[in-house]
Amino acid sequence: MAKHARNSPKGRDVFKTPDHSASEHDAMAFRSPSEKNLRQLEAAHTWHPFAQMREFLSYPPLFIERAKGLHVYDTHGRRYLDANSSLWTNVHGHNDNALNAALIRQLKKAAHTTWLGLSHPPASELAAALIKEAPKKLARVFFSDNGAGAIEIAIKQSWQYWMQTGFSQKQEIIGLTHGYHGDTLLCMAAGDSGDFHGKFKKFFPPAWHCPRPENASAAQTRKSLGALERHLKAHAKKTACLVMEPLLQGSAGMYFHSPAFVRGVARLCRQYRVHLILDEVFTAFGRMGQVCVCKQLGVTPDFLCLAKGLGGGYLPIAATLTSEDIYEAFLGRLEDGNAFIHGHTFTANPLACAVALESLKKLKKLIAHGTLKARIKSFHKHFKAAFKNHPHVAAMRYGGLAAAVDLVPDAKRPHKKYPLGARAGLQVCLEARKRGLILRPLGDTLLFVPSPAMKPAQHAQLFKKTLAAIAAALDGKNKPFPDFYDYASCFKDHD
Numbered sequence: 001m002a003k004h005a006r007n008s009p010k011g012r013d014v015f016k017t018p019d020h021s022a023s024e025h026d027a028m029a030f031r032s033p034s035e036k037n038l039r040q041l042e043a044a045h046t047w048h049p050f051a052q053m054r055e056f057l058s059y060p061p062l063f064i065e066r067a068k069g070l071h072v073y074d075t076h077g078r079r080y081l082d083a084n085s086s087l088w089t090n091v092h093g094h095n096d097n098a099l100n101a102a103l104i105r106q107l108k109k110a111a112h113t114t115w116l117g118l119s120h121p122p123a124s125e126l127a128a129a130l131i132k133e134a135p136k137k138l139a140r141v142f143f144s145d146n147g148a149g150a151i152e153i154a155i156k157q158s159w160q161y162w163m164q165t166g167f168s169q170k171q172e173i174i175g176l177t178h179g180y181h182g183d184t185l186l187c188m189a190a191g192d193s194g195d196f197h198g199k200f201k202k203f204f205p206p207a208w209h210c211p212r213p214e215n216a217s218a219a220q221t222r223k224s225l226g227a228l229e230r231h232l233k234a235h236a237k238k239t240a241c242l243v244m245e246p247l248l249q250g251s252a253g254m255y256f257h258s259p260a261f262v263r264g265v266a267r268l269c270r271q272y273r274v275h276l277i278l279d280e281v282f283t284a285f286g287r288m289g290q291v292c293v294c295k296q297l298g299v300t301p302d303f304l305c306l307a308k309g310l311g312g313g314y315l316p317i318a319a320t321l322t323s324e325d326i327y328e329a330f331l332g333r334l335e336d337g338n339a340f341i342h343g344h345t346f347t348a349n350p351l352a353c354a355v356a357l358e359s360l361k362k363l364k365k366l367i368a369h370g371t372l373k374a375r376i377k378s379f380h381k382h383f384k385a386a387f388k389n390h391p392h393v394a395a396m397r398y399g400g401l402a403a404a405v406d407l408v409p410d411a412k413r414p415h416k417k418y419p420l421g422a423r424a425g426l427q428v429c430l431e432a433r434k435r436g437l438i439l440r441p442l443g444d445t446l447l448f449v450p451s452p453a454m455k456p457a458q459h460a461q462l463f464k465k466t467l468a469a470i471a472a473a474l475d476g477k478n479k480p481f482p483d484f485y486d487y488a489s490c491f492k493d494h495d
């Protein structure tokens with residue numbers, strides 16, 4: 001145990017650590033005394049997002065200590081390819097020299113000064129830079145610090161706009177079935193995450209969910225647009241806004257729809273006077289090959305919501321963009337009570353703005369030089385080659401730098417799923433970790449969300465490791481699946 005701790009790479013050397021094998025990973029697990037301490041702190045004091053903590057604490061823990069490029073390194077110095085882009089945020093790799101320098105430049109000036117009642121240069125510059133990248137009609141930027149916040153702000157601005165222009169009855173929110181827009185109350189209402197948010201349904205404002213197109217086909221596009229138009233004909237007078245992700249529903253499991261659908265929704269929203277809120281929290285900043293999808297499609301929303309990649313994967317920052325028309329409905333004297341009374345303590349944090357500006361500058365070069373396009377092509381090539389005719393893959397979906405496969409016991413019977421208790425997707429991701437790869441499952445769907453910085457050789461590695469992990473978890477000696485690791489007994493074993 002002590003030998004391993006002494007031998008674990010430290011300092012600069014850590015970046016040269018070769019990928020470890022699955023058996024090396026097992027041998028090194030739970031060896032470091034400091035890791036034992038961290039595990040005790042975790043078990044005693046933490047509560048992780050989206051986690052059933054009893055299960056979470058029973059899995060082998062993974063503490064990430066540092067990151068460089070496309071890799072993250074754990075407390076043993078083991079290296080992992082980050083195929084989750086640190087929850088879909090990373091744009092230029094970790095620990096990027098240019099982003100670091102921008103951050104340090106700002107840090108030497110001020111880490112944080114409030115944007116409530118004051119301003120600072122990086123926020124004004126970032127607002128202008130975002131407007132330049134957005135569709136023409138958008139002219140105003142309201143900053144916040146996470147994706148849910150950006151959506152929540154757009155919905156509140158939409159409601160208040162209608163109240164202040166004589167249409168107080170316009171209150172309903174429209175979303176798409178299976179949509180996900182975050183976990184705050186209005187985002188949960190706009191979304192349709194089934195059991196995920198079901199418990200809170202009774203607290204939601206009125207919402208209707210348009211059946212999403214199941215794919216990008218003309219038939220599915222027509223069907224969904226037809227349903228939306230029927231609903232709007234009957235309910236537009238009481239509808240405030242429609243919230244959707246353009247082109248792809250990410251957290252729903254990477255379900256793609258057609259550009260014609262996005263354009264059709266925009267047309268109907270205009271026709272029936274319903275605000276269109278485009279949630280580009282996931283799709284923007286290179287994910288679909290451009291800074292933002294709506295501009296590429298020639299669609300102008302009333303509100304455009306940005307987060308995740310906006311901060312380059314470094315710091316939390318989000319933005320809600322809207323038009324001058326909407327902004328003007330909030331103007332008046334203070335005593336008119338028309339102002340938008342909403343704000344967060346760390347709104348437009350200067351460090352986050354500085355790093356976002358640098359990240360945007362770098363991304364634009366990546367797009368202009370055709371590098372991003374080539375990387376997307378490589379990602380698709382490797383993805384398709386890996387899963388074509390795979391015995392455990394019932395369906396594969398891909399577009400831009402986003403892809404998913406649905407895992408089943410036998411691809412010849414695609415509707416027969418693994419029992420929930422098998423946690424098949426999770427088991428694959430745990431096996432992937434042993435091979436130096438970070439993936440995040442969505443049930444038994446594996447999601448692939450590489451950073452735009454990921455290069456073709458790393459795409460090849462990503463899918464090679466995934467295939468090995470699938471084989472080990474679904475066909476290997478672990479089959480049928482083991483019971484969950486007993487966290488408490490881990491302590492006993494390694495005391």
Ligand SMILES: Cc1ncc(COP(=O)(O)O)c(C=O)c1O
Nearest residue numbers: 146147148180181182251281282
């Ligand atoms: C499309 C979309 N919208 C909103 C959100 C919520 O963002 P955040 O987690 O920053 O609140 C997410 C998060 O995954 C998302 O994918």
